[in-house]
Amino acid sequence: MIARILASLLATMVGVMARLVTGVRADWRGCLPELRQRIYFANHGSHGDFVLIWTVLLPHLRAVTRPVAGADYWDRPGPRRFIGRKVFNALMIDRHPLPSSPHPVEQMVEAAREGSSLILFPEGTRNTTDEPLLPFRGGLYHLAKAMPQLELVPVWIDNIARVMPKGEMFPIPLLCGVIFGEPLRLETGEQKGAFLDRARSALLALRPRRGQGEDAATEAHP
Amino acid sequence: MNVPPESFMLFGGVVAVLLLASLIGALLAWRAGNSPDPAIQNLNARIKAWWVMVFLIALAFLFGKGGVVLLFAFASFAALREFMTLADTRRGDHWALATVFFVSLPLQYYLVWIEWYGLYTVFIPVYCFLLLPIIAALRGDTTRFLERIAFVQWGLMICVFCVSHVPALLSLSIPGFEGHNLLLIAFLVLVVQGSDVLQYVFGKLFGRRKVAPSLSPSKTWEGLVGGVASATALGAALWWITPFNPLQAAAMAFVICLLGFFGGLVMSGIKRDRGVKDWGRMIEGHGGMLDRLDSVIFAAPIFFHMTRYWFTL
Numbered sequence A: 001m002i003a004r005i006l007a008s009l010l011a012t013m014v015g016v017m018a019r020l021v022t023g024v025r026a027d028w029r030g031c032l033p034e035l036r037q038r039i040y041f042a043n044h045g046s047h048g049d050f051v052l053i054w055t056v057l058l059p060h061l062r063a064v065t066r067p068v069a070g071a072d073y074w075d076r077p078g079p080r081r082f083i084g085r086k087v088f089n090a091l092m093i094d095r096h097p098l099p100s101s102p103h104p105v106e107q108m109v110e111a112a113r114e115g116s117s118l119i120l121f122p123e124g125t126r127n128t129t130d131e132p133l134l135p136f137r138g139g140l141y142h143l144a145k146a147m148p149q150l151e152l153v154p155v156w157i158d159n160i161a162r163v164m165p166k167g168e169m170f171p172i173p174l175l176c177g178v179i180f181g182e183p184l185r186l187e188t189g190e191q192k193g194a195f196l197d198r199a200r201s202a203l204l205a206l207r208p209r210r211g212q213g214e215d216a217a218t219e220a221h222p
Numbered sequence B: 001m002n003v004p005p006e007s008f009m010l011f012g013g014v015v016a017v018l019l020l021a022s023l024i025g026a027l028l029a030w031r032a033g034n035s036p037d038p039a040i041q042n043l044n045a046r047i048k049a050w051w052v053m054v055f056l057i058a059l060a061f062l063f064g065k066g067g068v069v070l071l072f073a074f075a076s077f078a079a080l081r082e083f084m085t086l087a088d089t090r091r092g093d094h095w096a097l098a099t100v101f102f103v104s105l106p107l108q109y110y111l112v113w114i115e116w117y118g119l120y121t122v123f124i125p126v127y128c129f130l131l132l133p134i135i136a137a138l139r140g141d142t143t144r145f146l147e148r149i150a151f152v153q154w155g156l157m158i159c160v161f162c163v164s165h166v167p168a169l170l171s172l173s174i175p176g177f178e179g180h181n182l183l184l185i186a187f188l189v190l191v192v193q194g195s196d197v198l199q200y201v202f203g204k205l206f207g208r209r210k211v212a213p214s215l216s217p218s219k220t221w222e223g224l225v226g227g228v229a230s231a232t233a234l235g236a237a238l239w240w241i242t243p244f245n246p247l248q249a250a251a252m253a254f255v256i257c258l259l260g261f262f263g264g265l266v267m268s269g270i271k272r273d274r275g276v277k278d279w280g281r282m283i284e285g286h287g288g289m290l291d292r293l294d295s296v297i298f299a300a301p302i303f304f305h306m307t308r309y310w311f312t313l
Helices: A002-022 A049-056 A079-087 A104-113 A139-146 A192-204 B005-032 B038-062 B064-085 B091-113 B123-139 B145-171 B182-206 B221-237 B246-274 B289-311
Strands: A025-028 A038-042 A065-070 A091-093 A117-120 A151-158 A177-180
Touching (some): A002 A079, A038 A049, A038 A192, A049 A065, A049 A117, A049 A177, A091 A104, A104 A117, A104 A139, A139 A192, B005 B038, B005 B182, B038 B182, B064 B091, B064 B145, B064 B182, B064 B289, B091 B123, B091 B145, B123 B145, B145 B182, B182 B221, B182 B289, B221 B246, B246 B289
Parallel strands (some): A038 A117, A065 A091, A065 A117
Antiparallel strands (some): A151 A177
């Protein structure tokens, strides 16, 4: 009871903080915020990533959506585990599983079978390079193969890596955006490599072009 | 600080203008019927946002100095967030950015709050100016060093230093005007924003020749002349809320309008360079906080110093 009240209080606080720091806005460009089972797959630049997606999802979508989180970071004993499990209802996976422990893909498939939508970072680790997006690992493909009826929604999280770069202690307030693209599905007979390439391009296509703009905009506001 | 009685008349007048604007907007939308024109939708969104902004300023006035300082500190924060979002900073700027947000901004507004004139006028242009490149140097990343640090310094000057001169008007002691300093803020904001709105109106009605086509397609000579002339007249007509006589009020208003115009132009230049149309999307119909504040930013410090030089002891 107390834990539940605390969790909902923390959830509100996390949402307010995320908005205060990043002014985050959702851009449902390729699909609508409908209540259907989906796999949201996003770029990964910071621990704040799924917090942003989670913040912009409407409450009824949030209730059925579970972020897939690395157990090595989010399942350590203490407040982090409480937040991870009780506030975000994260699906904890072991990124370097022992032969005896459940395989991450099996865990995801099982959660999807239970009806949850998932938030997934196919790069597998936080991207600290100058490249916009790392190559995808195979999890997204295996999940899509096991559950071919699911909608796979690419989600570009813009700017969050600058808010909280890897290794920094506190976030810098900068505007962030969360852009939802057009859902895709695994085609029948599509090979793993081709599918992952297609998914990765769909995600990259959502990335806003910024800076050094010769293509300056049309109308300014007085 | 008590709210000067004149402010109630001012807000009454502003509300009357907004009511009229809302009525015109509703009529235009009604006439357009089922095929709503984006320009009319944008107009109505702007008018709606104006209601919110006027309400927030009125609320701040009711709380006196604390309310006004807090309101503009928040405006600075939102503006700085928009500005730094467009900066091409690197990981090595993290400490410098943190200093700007968590030290410079609160400290500047604290200095304005305690009315320490001698420090709040030099704190950012001297101390922060020198401290920021030191912090960046300590991180050791030399890629585009000057460009990166200059952007951060500029953001701090524009979004914090300049904006903080609006609440700083409260610290001026003008003989015979004691307890009325909120009206200086009202004068500045009404003239600057009035000038923006009137330039927009004159531009939409008569605008033909563009002033600076490479910077802003919406600024025209007709809008500029009509807007500045009418906003100067508005300023002169408001002389009774100021320590100025009508002629002085007109001159002040004229300078404010010109600076506001050029402020908008400079900020457009930065936006063009970064390839964006608006600074953000915080204020429906207007764009970001900086889209609304750009003219205030350039007018505020100059208005502050002109008033201080000529009208305080």
